[in-house]
Amino acid sequence: MPVDHSTAGAYHVTRLANRNDDKIIAELIAYAIAGHHAGLPDKIAVAGSLSDRLKDFEGKKIDPVWEEEIAPDASGLTPKFAIAKKTAPFAVGFLGRMIFSCLVDADYKDTEAFYNRVEGRTVDRVWLSLPEILPDLIAAFDRYMAALPKKADPKVDRLRGEILGAVRSRATEPMAGLFTLTVPTGGGKTLASLAFALDHARCHGLRRIIYAIPFTSIIDQTADIFRDVLGENHVLEHHSAIEEEEFTERQQRDKLKLAMEDWAAPVVVTTNVQLFESLFAARPARCRKLHNIARSVIILDEAQTLPRQLLAPCVRALDELARNYGCSIVLCTATQPALDERNFPKDHPMGLALAGRELAPDPHRLAADLKRVTIRIAGPMSNGDLVEALERTGQGLAIVNSRKHARDLFQEAKEAGLEGLIHLTTRQYAAHRREILKEIRRRLEGGQPCRVVATSLVEAGVDLDFPCVWRAEAGLDQIAQAAGRCNRGGRHPAGQSIVTVFAAPDYPPPPEIRGLSGDMARMMDNHADLLSPAAMEAFFGEVYWRLGDALDREGILDFFRMDRTGTDFAYRSVAEKFRMIESGMVPVIIARDEKAKEAVEKLRVNSIPSDVIARELQSFIVQVPPKARSLMIANRHVRFTEEGLRGDQFAVLQTPSLYTDEAGLIWEHAPYMALEQNII
Secondary structure, eight states: OOOHHHHHHHHHHTTTTOSHHHHHHHHHHHHHTTTTTTOOOOOSSSOOOOHHHHHHHOOOOOOOOOHHHHOOOOTTOOOOOOOOTHHHHHHHHHHHHHHHHHHHHHHHHHHHHHHHHTTTTTOHHHHHHHHHHHHHHHHHHHHHHHHOOOOOOOOHHHHHHHHEEEEEEETOOOOSSEEEOOOTTTSSSHHHHHHHHHHHHHHOOEEEEEEESSSHHHHHEEEEEEEHOOOGGEEEEOGGGGGOOSSSOOOOOOOOHHHHHHHOOSSSEEEEHHHHHHHHHHHHHHTTTTTGTTTTTEEHHHHHHSSSHHHHHHHHHHHHHHHSOOOOOEESSSSSOOOOEEEEEEETTTOOTTTOBBOOOOOOHHHHHHHOEEEEEEEEEEEEHHHHHHHOOOOOOOOSHHHHHHHHHHHHHTTTTTTTTEEEEETTHHHHHHHHHHHHHHHHHHHHHHHEEEGGGGGOOOOOOBBBEESSSSOHHHHHHHTTTTTTTOOOOOGGEEEEEEEEEESSSOHHHHHHHHHHHHHGGOSSSSTOOOOHHHHHHHHHHHHHHGGTTTTTTGGEEEEETTEEHHHHHHHHHHHHOOOOEEEOOOOSSSHHHHHHHHOOTTTSHHHHHHHHGGGGEEEEEEHHHHHHTTTEEEEEEEEEHHHTOOOOOOOOOGEHHHHHHEGGGGGOOOOOOSOO
């Protein structure tokens, strides 16, 4: 007969505390105990709510001997932590999730230790702690920097050195706070932020460095840099796409996999999705790492890319980590998202205490000294206009707002016979895009013709250097990112390195991009240099003014309520609503490369866990609309491989001609094609 020990534990813990404030904390513990298997519950109003479970348990008796054995003391439970009255419910709710993390991580490890003893297994989950290896990591960083080749432009090297020195000099700043690092593209902010994290952690005995990146498409290149700098054995790379919520069977898991569950590694390179969705999660597997975030240095690369519909709860979470969990957080970007509390009314949930916390030496001067491009507003341009513009330059980059526009523009440029024409799109799988980027860099460095048509995936963290760029209308932050792909090495005068912003009447932008273009239009006439920090601050001011309450579109902050009678936290509802990626797309595996084919073959092997194979296939996936995949499945162009063993996890392309080197996966043609015989 099953025993509902979780409800029993939750019920009794709420009856142990006497003082009102201790009762609040006891209630947080009750959420954690009740949810330590199935996940944190909502307090009321949904099936399986904490209130209903506690009410149903009333009148049931358990042997009181447990109180004699452990003699629980529920007095003095309330910790000392800094909260404002207006943000108290969110802060207390955040504490509840941290308590939950401690409980479920201990539960997982106890269970793991039990099975290890029973099965006679030894599992290596020991990582060297960050404080004990920091001297070696800092020495490795210094050796790496000393060996870097000099840039073609001595001025860039001088400014990079100045930035690095200034940032490292601030490492002794008091910990547990928020910092900004505002450095123009090409100023070396990635390595400068890592240097600050290492030095700052050493000064204050911090436990971990967490580097969060906006896109899975660039996480591997950053992780590779960090492994080159710090060594293979100290860096954990954790994609959100390979998160595993539960295991269907006991299995031997390696040290890397275990560290993905609890972030025990000293340096973690992850995505914004993984970090923030974990901070608002409810499931045990996703939450068990949270307590290990405490006393960390957290670097948010390209901080302006945090999704605006969730920006208010993201900002509250960052403030909470800095205020009460000993974290130092660096908002690292060339286009700072203007979150200083001085830009908002008093007690506004978006404001952060950033006065005097800039790490870079004089961002306004740096922007002027590192200015490499000139922005030109061109008005409407057709595909024919763009093709003519690309034809007039040997090397150029055109960035548009949709995959359809990119494909159509590429096709017209191809028909016009443009030499060195390359298409870069998310229709191509990540491993393929990496090869394409290598070819682009080879052509650029060799002075060969290179005309690239791309979507916005090329803008963040992709190291390319074109003499001129065309960018479809978008927000100023995206235009600044596009400008970072122009004259990146500073080889040409800024006046000759033109970033042309154009309208595309035949391809209307999506509503979000249209709104951001309007925000830019309202402020641009007041700023001679659109890439200056002042212009960027004005742009984000327009964005926040326009969006207002839509900065918490799902009402996440309203799900945390509290009064003298107790809490009303809707943990499970929040986890369901807090989704940083809302594409609604589904994956198709493109098994062209030998590595992908080998991974697909492993799907037949029952003893190999699905999550292991999923990691191997991560770089060979194209995301497509659900209806498109359904059509491809119906027409036998895509098939769920080993469906009896793996279910509907692994949809593999069966018709190779639907994927081309030039255009990637063209699913629109699938319903009209016969299935080819030479299937993958």
